Amino acid sequence: MPTRRVITGRSQEPRQRFVEELRLLRAAKGDSLRELGDKLGWDWSLFGKMENGHTLGSPEVVQALDQYYGTTDLLLALWELAMADPTQFKERYRRYMVLEAEAVSMWQYSPSLLPGLLQSPEYARELLMEGGLKGDELEAQVEARVGRRESLLRDDPPQFRAILSEAVLRSPLEDPGEWQAQLEHLDMMGHRLNITVQVLPSSVGLHALSNTDTMLLRGTDGQTVAWIETGYSGELVQEAAAVERLQLRYDRVRDLALSPDKSRQFIERMLEEAPCEPLT
Structure with missing residues (x-):
């Protein structure tokens, strides 16, 4: 043909x-x-x-x-x-975005920031502005980041588990109303059948991923890769032994986290405590 x-x-x-x-x-x-x-x-x-x-x-x-x-x-x-087009993301992230879009299961640990998949537009905008973006580039990147959640909302969504350090929930946005909306969005997403949100209390102390934002992705071929990130750069980890070590560390952190039900209660308590007016 x-x-x-x-x-x-x-x-x-x-x-x-x-x-x-x-x-x-x-x-x-x-x-x-x-x-x-x-x-x-x-x-x-x-x-x-x-x-x-x-x-x-x-x-x-x-x-x-x-x-x-x-x-x-x-x-x-x-x-x-x-x-879903990976070309809308910065070049160094494009390979990861393709893998994320094709994943059947995802597991993330976030030590300081909400995962991009769970961010509200306001959270993404403030975070990207702090990183120096502005104007059309800022709006394009906010849209690209928020658009990633569509994979979690489709008819055949991947399973996603997010473990959040308590510090993530203790770092509010500048605008109290926007922070309230972000917490409500997080609570709503956590009620979806394909999404599990857990909170890691600060009281657990040091642990295996204390300073490492980690995402583990399993593809349709059964292979698992990892993405580890700092505020400056990210690295795709594909070597089997290294991925296995990260998976073991993740499992140990999960064992320390609150159960999904207790985590939901924790987030709802944060909602009740969130200020309604700007702090002066």
């Missing part, structure tokens, strides 16, 4: 293809951005940012566009591909 040729002339890169379809569909309708915003009930500037590739928008917006254009779920399917 001859090799299939690309005949549409449209981009094969998911994010760019999504942008192209948005532009083509609006042009076919003959709407201006303002007219589109008025008809769908969203600020027209959002559609402008989507068509410029500055944001992918939310699934609710994309579904409304599908309905308006009569494209069934075409735009939503392209949106999902764009959200």
Whole structure:
């Protein structure tokens, strides 16, 4: 059979293809951005940012566009591909993002920050701003990070266990309302059948992963790899003996953590104690 040729002339890169379809569909309708915003009930500037590739928008917006254009779920399917596209991440993380998207099981230990898969947009934005990002690059990276959670919400999601050091939950956002929303989001995600959240109390003292943010990923081939990270860089660990050592350390930390039920109670107690007004 001859090799299939690309005949549409449209981009094969998911994010760019999504942008192209948005532009083509609006042009076919003959709407201006303002007219589109008025008809769908969203600020027209959002559609402008989507068509410029500055944001992918939310699934609710994309579904409304599908309905308006009569494209069934075409735009939503392209949106999902764009959200999962590893090229939107910084180059050094792309291989890891591919492995994360394909994983059937994931186990993470976080010593100081909430896992990216469980971060709210506000948490991700404040963290990335502290890292020096701003403007369009900041918004693109916030969107990319938050988009990673889609893998946990699909119909056949991977199993994900997150062990959080108590220090993670004792490091609030600057805005109390945003911190409250983050804790509520964490509590909600922890109630999903495929997600287990455990808290490691500070009282356990030193342990095998005290300063190592660790993610273990098992793929469809049954092989497990690890990703270890600091605030400056990350490293993919694939050598079997090294992965096994990290798995053993992770298991020891899990043995020290509160049970899922007690961890949920801990998070709900944090919600009750969270300040409602900025500290002065």
